[in-house]
Amino acid sequence: MPFPGSDVLGVDVARLEPTRPGDDDSAGNGNWHLWTRDGEHHILRRYHVLRTETDLAFETKVLEHLTDRGWCVPAKVAGPVWYEGRLWAVTRFVPGRPYEGETVAQQGERGELLARLHADLSGLDLGPRPGYFQAADLDAMGEFQSWDRGVELLRREHPELAGRASRAMDDAKRLVAEHDLLGLPQTIVHGDFASWNLHFGDDGRLAGVIDFDLCHPDSRAWEFVIARLDLAPALLAGYQRATPDPLSESELAAIEPLQIVLQVLMVMAGLWNGQHSGHFDKAMITRHLDKARS
16 A cells, blocks of 8 residues: 655655555554664554544643653654545653563453553543544444444345344443433543553563553543453552542442443444445344353
8 A cells, every 4th residue: 555755754764664554555543663864763553444634633632741740651652644635643662571471460450550551641621533433422433433324234135133132232321321321420531541551661661551552531440441451350459549539339330231232332343334335244233242142
């Protein structure tokens, strides 16, 4: 695929290498190692087809704020710029690598780091991020990703699956109302504080945090759900002992229903992908509908 050159990016590009296979032909994010002729190592990032300059400005402000507070994060070096119908930017390279097979102690460490991140983001008021909504705002999320159209198209191929998707959405909306999930306190969340987005050096010290693509105002309970608390229960204990503001009873009670909301949002993503690719991943949609019932 064509890449923007030095004249477009504003940096003197000498070499590019992929960070992972499959990014060349994707509607999602893509990342390439970039070296300048001066030997500087950055990341060339191509953003998801839904990203806009306005919502990327929100992410840029978050990254600049954290950089000022000593975090190593993928702050912008150049861009974003439009090229071949997509937004591209050059960002800071974050060294290190994720833990392989996160231990219970490392789960707790991740919780402590999340507490520190939230503390450094508290007081940063950027308003809503354009194009982003609270995860529990299923009406807004559904309208943005054309849920109704996706269900209707799915119904033509897999009517039983479409019926299950509609029922799962109704159940999730009921949980949102019962637990007042839209009324939870808000902060700026990372949006994917999973183990693979934390990099550590050979000495075991935190080297940096990557992938703030989903940062937006939302609840701390949602941050834990999307950080895979179900697979890393010590994450919460680490957070609670490190934060000066532990999660309240209502925030803790919101985690389980938000796990159901997550599964419906994953189905929504499957329907969106199906609308744009012309093919629905039946196995993926079924898997998340099964989880929404458990």
